[in-house]
Amino acid sequence: MNNFEYRRASDTKDAINLIHQQEKSKFLAGGTNLIDLWKYNITNPTSLVDINHIAELSEIKALPDGGVRLGAGFKNADTAYHPIIEQQYPLLSKAILAGASAQIRNMASNGGNLLQRTRCYYFYDPEVPCNKRVPGSGCPAKLGYNRIHAILGTSEQCIAVFPSDMCIALAALDALVNVEGPEGKRTINFADFHRLPDDRPDLDNTLKPGELIISIDLPEKGFTTNYSYLKLRDRHSYAFALVSVATAMELDGDTIKDIRIALGGVAHKPWRSKEAEDFLIGKNASAENFSTAADLILKDAKGFGHNDFKIKLAKKAIIRNGLMALNPDTQLPGAKPSA
Amino acid sequence: MDVNKTVGQPISRLEGKLKVTGAAKYAAEYQVENLLHGYVVNSPITKGKIINIDIAKALAIPGVIDVLSHKNRTKLAWFDVQYTDMDAPPGTVFKPLHNENILYNGQPIALVVAEDFETARYASTQITFEFEQEAFETNLQNNTEKGRPAKKGFATALKPPPPPPTGDFDKAYGQAAVKVEAEFKHGTEHHNPIELFATTTVYKGKGKLTIYDKTQGTINNQLYVANIFGLHYKDVRVLAPFVGGGFGAGLRPQYQLFLCVMAALHLKRNVRVVLDRKQMFSFSHRPPAIQKMRFASDINGRMTALGHSVYAETSNFEDYTEPTANWSHKLYPSPNTLFEHNIVPLDVYTPMDMRAPGGSTALHAIECTMDELAHKLKIDPLELRLINYSEMDPSSKKPYTSKALRECYLQAAEKFGWSNRNPEPRATMRGNKLVGYGMATGIWDAFQFPARVEAMITKDGKLVLNNATTDIGTGTLTVMTQIAADELGLSLEEVDFQYGDSKKPFSMFQGGSAITSSTGVAIVVAAKALRKKLLKKAAQMENSPFKNASDEEVIFNGGNLHLKNEPGTYVSLKNIIAFNKGKAIKTTNMGKPHMLKLRKYSLATHSASFVEVEVDQDLGTVTVTRAVTAVAAGKIINPKTAKSQISGSMIWGISKALHEETIMDDHFGKYINTNLGEYHIPVHADIGQLDVIFAEERDELINEIGTKGVGEIGLVGMPAAISNAIFNATGKRIYKLPIHFDELI
Numbered sequence A: 001m002n003n004f005e006y007r008r009a010s011d012t013k014d015a016i017n018l019i020h021q022q023e024k025s026k027f028l029a030g031g032t033n034l035i036d037l038w039k040y041n042i043t044n045p046t047s048l049v050d051i052n053h054i055a056e057l058s059e060i061k062a063l064p065d066g067g068v069r070l071g072a073g074f075k076n077a078d079t080a081y082h083p084i085i086e087q088q089y090p091l092l093s094k095a096i097l098a099g100a101s102a103q104i105r106n107m108a109s110n111g112g113n114l115l116q117r118t119r120c121y122y123f124y125d126p127e128v129p130c131n132k133r134v135p136g137s138g139c140p141a142k143l144g145y146n147r148i149h150a151i152l153g154t155s156e157q158c159i160a161v162f163p164s165d166m167c168i169a170l171a172a173l174d175a176l177v178n179v180e181g182p183e184g185k186r187t188i189n190f191a192d193f194h195r196l197p198d199d200r201p202d203l204d205n206t207l208k209p210g211e212l213i214i215s216i217d218l219p220e221k222g223f224t225t226n227y228s229y230l231k232l233r234d235r236h237s238y239a240f241a242l243v244s245v246a247t248a249m250e251l252d253g254d255t256i257k258d259i260r261i262a263l264g265g266v267a268h269k270p271w272r273s274k275e276a277e278d279f280l281i282g283k284n285a286s287a288e289n290f291s292t293a294a295d296l297i298l299k300d301a302k303g304f305g306h307n308d309f310k311i312k313l314a315k316k317a318i319i320r321n322g323l324m325a326l327n328p329d330t331q332l333p334g335a336k337p338s339a
Numbered sequence B: 001m002d003v004n005k006t007v008g009q010p011i012s013r014l015e016g017k018l019k020v021t022g023a024a025k026y027a028a029e030y031q032v033e034n035l036l037h038g039y040v041v042n043s044p045i046t047k048g049k050i051i052n053i054d055i056a057k058a059l060a061i062p063g064v065i066d067v068l069s070h071k072n073r074t075k076l077a078w079f080d081v082q083y084t085d086m087d088a089p090p091g092t093v094f095k096p097l098h099n100e101n102i103l104y105n106g107q108p109i110a111l112v113v114a115e116d117f118e119t120a121r122y123a124s125t126q127i128t129f130e131f132e133q134e135a136f137e138t139n140l141q142n143n144t145e146k147g148r149p150a151k152k153g154f155a156t157a158l159k160p161p162p163p164p165p166t167g168d169f170d171k172a173y174g175q176a177a178v179k180v181e182a183e184f185k186h187g188t189e190h191h192n193p194i195e196l197f198a199t200t201t202v203y204k205g206k207g208k209l210t211i212y213d214k215t216q217g218t219i220n221n222q223l224y225v226a227n228i229f230g231l232h233y234k235d236v237r238v239l240a241p242f243v244g245g246g247f248g249a250g251l252r253p254q255y256q257l258f259l260c261v262m263a264a265l266h267l268k269r270n271v272r273v274v275l276d277r278k279q280m281f282s283f284s285h286r287p288p289a290i291q292k293m294r295f296a297s298d299i300n301g302r303m304t305a306l307g308h309s310v311y312a313e314t315s316n317f318e319d320y321t322e323p324t325a326n327w328s329h330k331l332y333p334s335p336n337t338l339f340e341h342n343i344v345p346l347d348v349y350t351p352m353d354m355r356a357p358g359g360s361t362a363l364h365a366i367e368c369t370m371d372e373l374a375h376k377l378k379i380d381p382l383e384l385r386l387i388n389y390s391e392m393d394p395s396s397k398k399p400y401t402s403k404a405l406r407e408c409y410l411q412a413a414e415k416f417g418w419s420n421r422n423p424e425p426r427a428t429m430r431g432n433k434l435v436g437y438g439m440a441t442g443i444w445d446a447f448q449f450p451a452r453v454e455a456m457i458t459k460d461g462k463l464v465l466n467n468a469t470t471d472i473g474t475g476t477l478t479v480m481t482q483i484a485a486d487e488l489g490l491s492l493e494e495v496d497f498q499y500g501d502s503k504k505p506f507s508m509f510q511g512g513s514a515i516t517s518s519t520g521v522a523i524v525v526a527a528k529a530l531r532k533k534l535l536k537k538a539a540q541m542e543n544s545p546f547k548n549a550s551d552e553e554v555i556f557n558g559g560n561l562h563l564k565n566e567p568g569t570y571v572s573l574k575n576i577i578a579f580n581k582g583k584a585i586k587t588t589n590m591g592k593p594h595m596l597k598l599r600k601y602s603l604a605t606h607s608a609s610f611v612e613v614e615v616d617q618d619l620g621t622v623t624v625t626r627a628v629t630a631v632a633a634g635k636i637i638n639p640k641t642a643k644s645q646i647s648g649s650m651i652w653g654i655s656k657a658l659h660e661e662t663i664m665d666d667h668f669g670k671y672i673n674t675n676l677g678e679y680h681i682p683v684h685a686d687i688g689q690l691d692v693i694f695a696e697e698r699d700e701l702i703n704e705i706g707t708k709g710v711g712e713i714g715l716v717g718m719p720a721a722i723s724n725a726i727f728n729a730t731g732k733r734i735y736k737l738p739i740h741f742d743e744l745i
């Protein structure tokens, strides 16, 4: 049998020590991604370090600067329904609730969500090549069935998409990721946490081996008045985004004072364009301006056949979501039949 | 005298509590002593040969008992016919572990047997194979030139080829006033019942086996096992008391049964083999199809030409067909017709019947083409169907035993509010959503198979019935109990219908929406014989008031036998049995279709589906906000379980129209979305309001109980109705299934 060692970490120090005692060690949080990958033989840890019982990781607390700290072990569902999040970061709450299913959100942790792996069909099938799974083996997705794949930031080696919803909101909110490893603590800007595939598609992010995510910090500014998360998918729940958009705005009358637009389902990481956001600042929050911004965001977009539609769809989604952010009570399209 | 009737009552499933409390046991759940576990190894290549297998490493793992492959398999039957099951299409049936040849991706190539499942699965990863790969073809579109009619065989009886041409199609179509030509593509689907295919084989020694199997046909699998392994059929008992869905996948024995039995016989041990979800995509499926439609009418909408040619996938070893081009002319009269069904052999496993096989594929194309024609003619789509309404079956020129399709159209249209439809596409808005109405017709077979039922009254006055059928979740137990209860005037509690066991009297597999009519009729026949016997026995009792009573002069009610004219004069069934020295009075009878009489008729169920969709005007996202389906299927034994069948199949229709598809990567020749996360079926949020209507349809010709079956008809019209509603909403017609929302932007 595929035997493995299971150890329960009592605190973060313990977890970091334990993870280094064995070569093929993995942290176990909710297990909703790790166990699936293991069953399919995509990963084969020989040792698990269970971090579900570390008190420090399951906290959610207000920070002195007005922000909020989310423990890495705090569950996705608890985060989305937490009064502080609902009130101060409604965009994050909406994005989390657009993901997976109620059962999975109950198990999934905030840290695990950041580290979930792509849903590329070829990545999940050990019988076919995949540069992300076996570096150098090839990428069948480029010429294969790539409806769910990336249109931005792709490389010769990989066109996989990072599938999270939560992280699209975290990217828009300029979150910070606090991590700790044998070399100590550091804080990573959300924009730098996930990476593009380039010639190392096996690396999804900039976390170093054995580093533990401790928490995620949300800056004070939560965009509580004008925000919207739009997720477009093949069914109304329990499907990954083909395109998703998180939009957060600060308005002065009709004029945009600050804006964040992050896209999901289109790249190897949550996608933001400074150029597009800069363009919108000082402009009216109009369909026309969102359309120009969309063109800026998508100017280097490239389809691979089955996913060509994403370019057109993303543009429409950016415009629609900008308008929906003006009135966050607007119903999500397709979420429910109208009365 | 008031006779208590249960037929027609909305009785809840009798086994419902067992199912929701987890007490119902499925094939993989039987606890057997000293059980070994098998894990199947599937071919990672699509075509070629196994050159070498190295099992040394796997065998060295503690707990591994054996690895079976074509190299060391037991001796098996030699002839194809011995592998043939009741649902086998013409051709060379697939024989697992037969030789080194790989015929399709995912083909089972070895079975690892170990003390526990985890060890077997792990060991399966430690076997190394050497393959010689050959070129393969898995793409239907690229291979239509290989299309040819299917060979005829045993299965042709239930699946006739399309009728020969009539009139002069080319001329009529060429000259027609109004015509539509369209090509429809239809993706592959896998049945995916929630219960995984599994077999638990109990090795009883001396060639005797008890097999708990996931199947829709206990006797089908019993004979299959007996034939292949050279056992006496009486020594093989197949049990399937609970089946967690089938949808057709259980109509043929699947390979886990073969492998499990082989291991049990080889090792002389109890063995279980369970497939995992990925392996559920490694056998039968609904074939992808390309349908070329050419329909024409005069300017008043009367059909003048119907042309329907089909290219559908099959394997390279069996000629699977499903009646597809056969349907349009069963609905719409037309002097000129041209129908063809071509199969395209590819390097895949043989497709298999999947809920409304052929019919649901065909009616999508037929009814979308009719919708397009209606649009061209500027005639309301419902009106066009009524203009072409036929009381008889135009393709066979025979009358239907009954046909209440008109009532379906009218009642469903009324309930739906069809008269509010705006014929102009892309003209109705609700917020930023386009609203569309669509409708379509459904038609499906009304089969009846021969079946035998043993019926007896036991000493406690209860009615016990035995038949080998399964209940695949359709409510079979409940409706059979109802039918039987009424026949003997008993309450449901006094009837014990026993089933799901090959040892019991004959039943075909449970498919084609046929079991209610098949076993149901056999129950009626057996009950009649049983009533006669009971009366005869009662007449022998001392001072019996029944001495000279004829069958017509008595009535069974409340556990007693009464004189009709003197209801106060009665004897209890218990007393009759007591008089029979406590020995049960029993009879075994066959129910079968009245072939001679029915040859003069055409038999079908019908339906009409009306659908409202909302489509986001910019983003294309589709919601089926509501749907009404009216069904004419003869007598409805149980409106509750029947409604579940129809609403369940309406949801399946939504799935076919908008979600479900197994994606083949032709480069590898394998399916790539082989899990329920990526193989999409609808979730609750995708389902709006569903209404079901049963149109009254009295059918005294079809069989003794007037039923036609409701397992599939609810699905047939839905995909076209949705597709047509999307056209009405958006002005876009998508000629494929499933429709993806991005095709609408």
Ligand SMILES: Cc1cc2nc3c(=O)[nH]c(=O)nc-3n(C[C@H](O)[C@H](O)[C@H](O)COP(=O)(O)OP(=O)(O)OC[C@H]3O[C@@H](n4cnc5c(N)ncnc54)[C@H](O)[C@@H]3O)c2cc1C
Pocket (backbone or CB within 6 Å): A026, A027, A028, A029, A030, A031, A032, A033, A034, A035, A036, A051, A072, A073, A076, A098, A099, A100, A101, A104, A107, A108, A109, A110, A111, A112, A113, A114, A115, A116, A163, A164, A165, A166, A211, A212, A213, A214, A238, A239, A240, A241, B677
């Ligand atoms: C069927 C299905 C559908 C889904 N749909 C969606 C969807 O629509 N949208 C969406 O966003 N997500 C979706 N998900 C993904 C889900 O959100 C992730 O699986 C979940 O967030 C992972 O969290 P976890 O705690 O279970 O992680 P685990 O599976 O426990 O861990 C994932 C990885 O992160 C590592 N890890 C976990 N915690 C830490 C830590 N604190 N520090 C360092 N490493 C750590 C683990 O070692 C592992 O490698 C879906 C999942 C499934 C199975």
